[in-house]
Amino acid sequence: MTVAIEMGHTSAGAPAALDLEELLATRLLVQGNSGSGKSHLLRRLLEQSAPWVQQTIIDPEGDFVSLGERFGHLVIDAEEHTERGLQSAGERARIHRVSTVLNLEGLDAENQMRRAAAFLGGLFEVARDHWYPMLVVVDEAQLFAPAVAGEVSDEARKLSLGAMTNLMCRGRKRGLAGIIATQRLAKLAKNVAAEASNFLMGRTFLDIDMARAADLLGMERRQAEAFRDLERGQFMALGPALSRRPLGVRIGPTDTSPRNGTPRLMPLPEAALEDARAIILAAPPPETVRPQRRSSPDLLDQLMAAKSAALEIRPEPVEAPTSAEDLAERRERVDRVLRAILAQPDAGFRVIGVLYQEFVVRCRIEGLASAVPDLPEFRRMLTRARAGLGSDLAGDDVWQDVSVRASLLPEDMQGVFMMIARAAKEGWPCPSDAAIARAYGSHSLRRARRLLTYIEEQGLIVCQFDGTGRRTVTLVELAWATAPGDPNAEAAEQGSLAL
Ligand SMILES: Nc1ncnc2c1ncn2[C@@H]1O[C@H](COP(=O)(O)OP(=O)(O)OP(=O)(O)O)[C@@H](O)[C@H]1O
Ligand SMILES: [Mg+2]
Known part of the structure; x- marks a missing residue:
């Protein structure tokens, strides 16, 4: 069976077809400068082929999430999952033949590479029984298969480049058809680009990219000059799935649209802003209220700021505590500072660097400079506090055991686990989704439920629902169980558990 999808029209006005079966065997490379229409082209290809192939x-950039609404793709927010989780998601997507969008928006380069590699790894490693044909589209492929080392770690680069090379070189047998798009051919690893036999070349300005394109297409470099004159949405097509001779193609419209359209010129507001100088140049808001993403590179900046803020406050002359009582008293005072910080309404949603900064400053003001815990210790205290445990319980043997189990989880999930463990130990009702979300520093109930599923998948807990929809969580091995709790209860009703 031959399935040809229509990409648009040729310069002569004929339909420009793309042979999907052939594409599965021969892969596609799309290149063109920013704004040449690559993402639009990919969207057209995805929309046209959605009924035919996974x-x-x-x-x-999160450009393609709208495909989910129209065509039912499952959108996976990579930010919310671990690498291991994404690897399994990749495998399961193949086993169950579900189309997906891996949204990497908001992650730094290192994490984009690691998580894309994990997901691609899952697609690639699935057992032979599931090698059904599948299109794997990678937009901005130079991010995942860069030609030269960048600022990311060697390990991330190796993982990502390895996954892209597997996709393009060894994917065909496994049914994976790589379709990659890049702004700059010169920035894309050569071995990855070289494995595509189909090309759609869009507007290209730089000589070095033009030369690479001409080499790949087997054209004279002089001929490749024509790429300069292409318009937005116009591409030169060549390859067994497209055309045996270079063919000008104008890409047709799409049903869905990207979330971030091209900015259009808009008339400026008619009334001039009064006092523009005062408004624009007003003092910046304090650092601590600026919303920050978790795991953003800014975290380092915040920590540096915390350090310098801490240094700016002249330390009170403090004497080193001498006795065990003094130590206990100090620990209690440090705990009080932490509780005061966590009692602020938005404390659950602020990144740890910001909380730590405030904590250090307050400890110093209280004359506790010599007792300020370092960041790893602060992180542990925060986890315990969010679980409703004071530092008095820290030395308790049973809790040590719970902490060891918690340490099997990613750090940001440990507090939630501890909170549930506490409820289970005391026989309190199971925390609601809202209380779990709050302890995790999120507003998303969906995320809270996924988190619980994840912890269950790791074999640490078992969740059960009774006939009225109330949830019980049992801790594996310890066999402590929460009382049944309503997952939909408000966080405030269970506030005492969360903080
Ligand atoms: N064939 C087309 N028909 C109509 N509009 C198009 C076409 N191609 C592109 N556009 C529009 O042009 C704009 C830029 O296109 P697109 O986002 O696809 O560029 P790009 O090559 O992916 O750029 P970047 O590399 O910066 O991501 C978009 O608003 C898109 O909707
Ligand atoms: Mg794009």
């Missing part, structure tokens, strides 16, 4: 999109 697809996944590695989407660094």
Whole structure:
């Protein structure tokens, strides 16, 4: 069976077809400068082929999430999952033949590479029984297969480049058809680009990219000059799935649209802003209220700021505590500072660097400079506090055991686990989704439920629902169980558990 999808029209006005079966065997490379229409082209290809073949999109900008609404792709927010989770998601997507969008928006380069590699690894490693044909589209492929080392760690680069090389070189047998798009051919690893036999070349300005394109297409470099004159949405097509001779193609419209359209010129507001100088140049808001993403590179800046803020406050002359009582008293005072910080309404939603900064400053003001815990210790205290445990319980043997189990989880999930453990130990009702979300520093109930599922998948807990929809969580091995709790209860009703 031959399935040809229509990409648009040729310069002569004929339909420009793309042979999907052939594409599965011969892969596609799309290149063109920013704004040349690559993402639009990929969207057209995905929309036209959605009824025929399973697809996944590695989407660094979150441009393609709208495909989910129209075509039912499962959107996976990579930010919310571990690498291991994404690897399993990749495998399961293939086993169950579900089309997906891997949204990598908001992650730094290192994490984009690691998580894309994990997901691609899952697609690649699935057992032979599941090697059904699948399109794997990678937009901005130079991010995942860079030609030269960048600022990311060697390990991340190796993982990501390895996954992209597997996709393009060894994917065919496994049914994976790589479709990659890049702004700059010169920035894309050569071995990855070289494995595509189909090309769609869009507007290209730089000589070095033009030269690479001409080499790949087997054209004279002089001929490749024509790429300069292409308009937005116009591409030169060549390859067994497209055309045996270079063919000008104008890409047709799409049903869905990207979330971030091209900015259009808009008239400026008619009334001039009064006092523009005062408004624009007003003092910046304090650092601590600026919303920050978790795991953003800014965290380091915040920590540096915390350090310098801490240094700016002249330390009170403090004497080193001498006795065990003094130590206990100090620990209690440090705990009080922490509780005061956590009692602020938005404390659950602020990144740890910011909380730590405030904590250090307050400890110093209280004359506790010599007792300020370091960041790893602060992190542990925070986890315990969010679980409703004071530092008095820290030395308790049973809790040590719970902490060891918690340490099997990613750090940001440990507090939630501890909170549930506490409820289970005391026989309190199971925390609601809202209380779990709050302890995790999120507003998303969906995320809270996923978190619980994740912890269950790791074999640490078992969740059960009774006939009225109330949830009980049992801790594996310890066999402590919470009382049944309503997952939909408000966080405030269970506030005492969360903080
Ligand atoms: N064939 C087309 N028909 C109509 N509009 C198009 C076409 N191609 C592109 N556009 C529009 O042009 C704008 C830029 O296109 P697109 O986002 O696809 O560029 P790009 O090559 O992916 O750029 P970047 O590399 O910066 O991501 C978009 O608003 C898109 O909707
Ligand atoms: Mg794009």
